[in-house]
Amino acid sequence: MLKKLLPLVEHALKAPVWDCRMCGQCVLHSTGMTCPMTCPKTLRNGPCGGVRENGNCEVKPEMKCIWVKAYDRTISLPLPKVWKEHYNDIRPPVDMRLEGSSSWINLVTKRDQQTPAGWSLKDGSH
Amino acid sequence: MSVLREKLEHTDDLVFTAEFPSIDGGGMAAVEKNAARLAPWFDAVNATDNPAAHAHASNTTTAIAMKMHGLEPIMQIVCRDKNRLAIQSDMMGASLHGITNISLLTGDDVTAGDEPQARRVFDVDGIQAINIARGMATGSYLSGRKIDPAPDFYIGAVENAGAPPFDYRIQRALKKYRAGANFLQLQICYHPDRLEAFCKGAAELVPDLKLIPAVALVKSAKSLNFMNDKIAGIDVPAASIARIQSASDQREEVYQLTLELAKHALSLPGVRGLHITDFRHDDSLAQFMSDLARVPSY
Numbered sequence: 213m214l215k216k217l218l219p220l221v222e223h224a225l226k227a228p229v230w231d232c233r234m235c236g237q238c239v240l241h242s243t244g245m246t247c248p249m250t251c252p253k254t255l256r257n258g259p260c261g262g263v264r265e266n267g268n269c270e271v272k273p274e275m276k277c278i279w280v281k282a283y284d285r286t287i288s289l290p291l292p293k294v295w296k297e298h299y300n301d302i303r304p305p306v307d308m309r310l311e312g313s314s315s316w317i318n319l320v321t322k323r324d325q326q327t328p329a330g331w332s333l334k335d336g337s338h
Numbered sequence: 339m340s341v342l343r344e345k346l347e348h349t350d351d352l353v354f355t356a357e358f359p360s361i362d363g364g365g366m367a368a369v370e371k372n373a374a375r376l377a378p379w380f381d382a383v384n385a386t387d388n389p390a391a392h393a394h395a396s397n398t399t400t401a402i403a404m405k406m407h408g409l410e411p412i413m414q415i416v417c418r419d420k421n422r423l424a425i426q427s428d429m430m431g432a433s434l435h436g437i438t439n440i441s442l443l444t445g446d447d448v449t450a451g452d453e454p455q456a457r458r459v460f461d462v463d464g465i466q467a468i469n470i471a472r473g474m475a476t477g478s479y480l481s482g483r484k485i486d487p488a489p490d491f492y493i494g495a496v497e498n499a500g501a502p503p504f505d506y507r508i509q510r511a512l513k514k515y516r517a518g519a520n521f522l523q524l525q526i527c528y529h530p531d532r533l534e535a536f537c538k539g540a541a542e543l544v545p546d547l548k549l550i551p552a553v554a555l556v557k558s559a560k561s562l563n564f565m566n567d568k569i570a571g572i573d574v575p576a577a578s579i580a581r582i583q584s585a586s587d588q589r590e591e592v593y594q595l596t597l598e599l600a601k602h603a604l605s606l607p608g609v610r611g612l613h614i615t616d617f618r619h620d621d622s623l624a625q626f627m628s629d630l631a632r633v634p635s636y
Contacts, residue, residue, distance in 0.1 A: 253418075253447060253458065257465040257513065259506075260444045261498030261525055262570030270570040271447045283503050300509055302469065302517055305422060305462045305480075329482025330473045338472075338493075338520055338546070 218314035236310030237324040242298035244285030251278040256303040259283070304331050340438050341410050342382040343492040346521055346548045346610055353381045353611035354632065355412060355523065355550060358404055359619075360386060360394035366403060373407035378634035379627045381611075382410040382439055384523070388419055390569070391451025398428055402435045412494060412523075413437050416445025421461035422470065426479055429471060433489035441494035441523065442467040450570055465517045468495055472518025493518050498525035499536035499551075501571040508539035511547060521548040523613050526565070528574045530602050541608030551603035552613035553596050555622060559583040562592070593622060597629055604630070 219234065226232035230240060233249040239256065240247060248256050252271035259279030262270030267280045286299045304327045310318060318324035345351045356379070359372050376383055385401035388394060395403075401411035413432050415425055429440055444464035448456045462470065470480050477488040495514045499507055511522060522540075527533045537549055556562060559582040566574040578595060585591030600612055612630070616623050627634070 253460045255463045257463050261501055263501040265573045267502045271449050280503050283506050305466045328480045330478040330480040
């Protein structure tokens, strides 16, 4: 029941504010409250190299680059320090199976932190 | 054995890399002709992956053909056309043929190309792809499935020092290093001040990351205008375009401008080489290299 209801509630709340795409593994807190899934390339670690001179998107010239916005907001918004520090995290690939599910449930169950066994971030291993 | 890795990791020598022209028609003869032109001057040459979202002979097959003709390839993989499975099989396939220099990029969007109707993939992004490559080089696919022996990849990436947000680009270079990149080829940049700020910052923050800025040999102000208007992330200052436009010999003037940019780039901290994209396809490449005090190896 909750599994069916919560995604509806989550989408109803998050879509109008953040244009939420229900990826089911929300990282808004680490991206200056800017949804990376609204980047036309759905980059989790942007910005790409195609940002225009005016800071707008390569794909949608009329739109501010999501990642430029995320960067500006990470600096300017009064967010908790620990959230701001997460901006430079290397975010893992999206788990497509979670699309449409509630990221709130996945956060509580830590399902959103599960990564494939071969995903490792050993800093300095070159 | 990767000459690129050997030079960058075990010597202080500068490395020179180039872009291999895309192969459409022309077959192996076209590969042979281009390889013969580039081989004397370059340590390694990029096998591109559908550059600017235009379909061509594939990255892997081009890299194999280049290797057959005596060039050391840097095989690029972009995230636009392939999901994580295809990206990994590209790398494993390259390894099968002894190709070890792999450069991973997010890539231009499909709308930059001549088939904007296509579905864009971007299942992973450039930084995630770098990390997947490192995982493979340390013995497993992304799934965790073992690869024994592990492929001997020398992993690279690309960054654009000339696109906003400028100060964040240095952090992003660090991110790419943390994900597993050893070297960074930089996007062509017509703003020496931006390149300088980036290289200084990156050399300080990520001293082990080898930086390779890029220049393009072009013919005229028209070419500069084209890049400025059509290539995402490249801005050519109006003053530079005006300088070429007002010159009596545009070819010569743009050559001089490129040489100035190249010399400046090579003087910057952290810089270990230069990447050259030759759009002139004439004898000026040899001239350019000797003006940079390079000696050909035949």
